[in-house]
Amino acid sequence: MTGLLRSLAAVWGARGHGVDWGDLRRTTPVSRYFGYDRGKPVDRFYVEGFLGSCREDVRGRVMEVGDDAYTRRFGGGRVTRADVLHVHAGNPRATLVGDLASGDGIPTGAFDCVVLTQTLHLVFDVRAAVRTLHRALRPGGVLLVTVPGISQVEQGEWGASWCWGLTPTSLRRALEECFAPEEVRVEVNGNVLAACALLYGVAAEELSPVELEHADPVYPVTVAARARKAAP
Amino acid sequence: MTAARAGRAPWRAGLARALLAVAARLPGVSRASWVLARARPGVGRVRFGSLRRVEPLRPPVAPLGEGAVDRAYADAFLRENAARVRGRVLVVGDLPAGVLPASAAVERVSPAEAFPDSAPAPLGEDAYDCIVLCHVLHAVYDVWGAAAAAGRALRADGALLLTAPGLAPMGADPAWCWSFTAGSVERLLAAALPGAELRVRSRGNVLAAAALLQGLPAGGLRPAELERDDPLYPVVVTALAVKPPAGRPA
Numbered sequence: 001m002t003g004l005l006r007s008l009a010a011v012w013g014a015r016g017h018g019v020d021w022g023d024l025r026r027t028t029p030v031s032r033y034f035g036y037d038r039g040k041p042v043d044r045f046y047v048e049g050f051l052g053s054c055r056e057d058v059r060g061r062v063m064e065v066g067d068d069a070y071t072r073r074f075g076g077g078r079v080t081r082a083d084v085l086h087v088h089a090g091n092p093r094a095t096l097v098g099d100l101a102s103g104d105g106i107p108t109g110a111f112d113c114v115v116l117t118q119t120l121h122l123v124f125d126v127r128a129a130v131r132t133l134h135r136a137l138r139p140g141g142v143l144l145v146t147v148p149g150i151s152q153v154e155q156g157e158w159g160a161s162w163c164w165g166l167t168p169t170s171l172r173r174a175l176e177e178c179f180a181p182e183e184v185r186v187e188v189n190g191n192v193l194a195a196c197a198l199l200y201g202v203a204a205e206e207l208s209p210v211e212l213e214h215a216d217p218v219y220p221v222t223v224a225a226r227a228r229k230a231a232p
Numbered sequence: 233m234t235a236a237r238a239g240r241a242p243w244r245a246g247l248a249r250a251l252l253a254v255a256a257r258l259p260g261v262s263r264a265s266w267v268l269a270r271a272r273p274g275v276g277r278v279r280f281g282s283l284r285r286v287e288p289l290r291p292p293v294a295p296l297g298e299g300a301v302d303r304a305y306a307d308a309f310l311r312e313n314a315a316r317v318r319g320r321v322l323v324v325g326d327l328p329a330g331v332l333p334a335s336a337a338v339e340r341v342s343p344a345e346a347f348p349d350s351a352p353a354p355l356g357e358d359a360y361d362c363i364v365l366c367h368v369l370h371a372v373y374d375v376w377g378a379a380a381a382a383g384r385a386l387r388a389d390g391a392l393l394l395t396a397p398g399l400a401p402m403g404a405d406p407a408w409c410w411s412f413t414a415g416s417v418e419r420l421l422a423a424a425l426p427g428a429e430l431r432v433r434s435r436g437n438v439l440a441a442a443a444l445l446q447g448l449p450a451g452g453l454r455p456a457e458l459e460r461d462d463p464l465y466p467v468v469v470t471a472l473a474v475k476p477p478a479g480r481p482a
Contacts, residue, residue, distance in 0.1 A: 019289060019448060022281030023273045027437040027460045037277045083412050125376070125420050149402055150445070152438070153413055153464045163419070165411030167402050173373050173409070188403070191286040196442050199399070200464070202278050215285040218403040219445065 019091040024200060031201025032155060039203030043222050044188035046211055047117045047146045057142040057226065060112030065119045067093050100129040106136050113157030113214040116145045119163045126174050134178035140231040147171060150195045171223050192220025283446065290447030292401035295367040301443050304450040304458060305435040305468040306366055306395045313472055316391035319361025325368040347372045353381030360385055366395045371407040375420065383424030388478040398466030399441040419470045427476040436467025
């Protein structure tokens with residue numbers, strides 16, 4: 001019964017150029033929270049996959065933005081000190097209050113690792129932020145950074161400061177303004193299905209691992225980079 | 233996941249959605265689509281239809297391709313502001329013919345000529361009454377410098393007409409650097425043209441974005457679907473900036 005009605009609906013839906021949009025013929029997403037209310041957002045699946053592949057770099061004194069969840073999860077016992085950077089004072093988890101663009105409040109040569117996930121795109125002057133990050137690292141220290149490529153804008157405070165989607169081209173160029181090219185490794189994740197899932201707010205759990213892991217660089221959902229500051 | 237939820241009589245929800253889906257597409261009751269928009273499929277139950285594949289339905293098209301969703305928004309913007317295209321006009325990039333008024337004396341340069349990678353932009357100062365930058369800045373790494381150069385090249389009372397991609401198959405072109413939001417376009421233009429009158433608009437919604445990513449033409453969407461603007465889904469950002477008259481304090 002349901003199957004028959006679904007087929008009927010599909011036939012109606014297919015009038016637009018032979019495409020069956022299923023449930024996706026809608027101008028509002030399924031979730032307005034990147035799918036957080038349904039499971040793990042697709043972009044976080046890629047972010048965590050990348051950090052998992054770089055977990056050995058999360059060690060010593062580590063700085064993360066917002067909270068230290070990834071520092072603890074991927075660094076574990078390798079971490080000697082976990083700093084949390086927040087742009088506004090008053091956040092109880094913050095150990096540092098500072099601004100990546102101006103560099104104010106961020107110490108020099110202090111960190112063995114900086115974990116910066118889905119944050120750099122909020123900074124209008126991306127290049128200034130990269131200079132700050134490079135300055136904050138100790139020689140030999142590693143920056144682990146992820147940025148959105150194809151993504152909706154967040155609601156609320158962070159949405160208002162959302163500036164960019166990046167590509168491997170722009171992330172590499174921005175990093176190479178400070179880091180030596182041979183010390184920069186850039187990877188890109190996503191495909192058209194993963195991009196549509198993220199846009200509609202369909203969670204990672206609702207796709208298969210094969211669907212998520214198929215990499216089609218035409219559709220960069222997240223771009224990630226590991227950049228190491230040259231040892232003296 | 234289906235088994236875990238079997239106790240909730242999923243066929244009922246499915247039946248309701250299917251009926252709504254049919255009802256929403258009947259002629260004259262298209263307003264019922266708001267009902268459909270509220271019916272959120274359960275976790276693991278989203279039907280992707282033909283979109284459940286890791287390859288796009290059609291190969292990605294170049295920005296502003298004929299009939300594409302981004303082109304529809306850019307054309308509408310240029311039509312609205314056609315009266316601003318007058319005097320000495322500079323068009324950067326290969327804007328399709330027919331979009332601009334035939335009367336205007338248009339100079340055309342490629343993005344690489346206008347915004348060279350490692351040299352100052354050769355556009356000059358106070359040179360143009362109108363500058364058209366349609367889907368150009370996404371492929372310029374120094375987007376801040378390019379916007380500033382365009383601002384300098386504009387005469388007082390001159391108009392900058394800009395469109396920029398927000399959601400698109402960015403990897404189709406290896407030169408592609410940025411996608412934009414209304415916020416970043418506003419900040420770029422406010423810095424490039426201090427005191428200018430700015431009108432920045434975010435066009436599109438999740439469905440329009442999905443159609444563009446899948447390579448599907450704008451013609452496959454209903455006008456109401458194309459016209460609904462959801463600021464969280466900037467498929468195209470459009471901006472009109474008018475340089476303040478000389479002498480007016482910035």
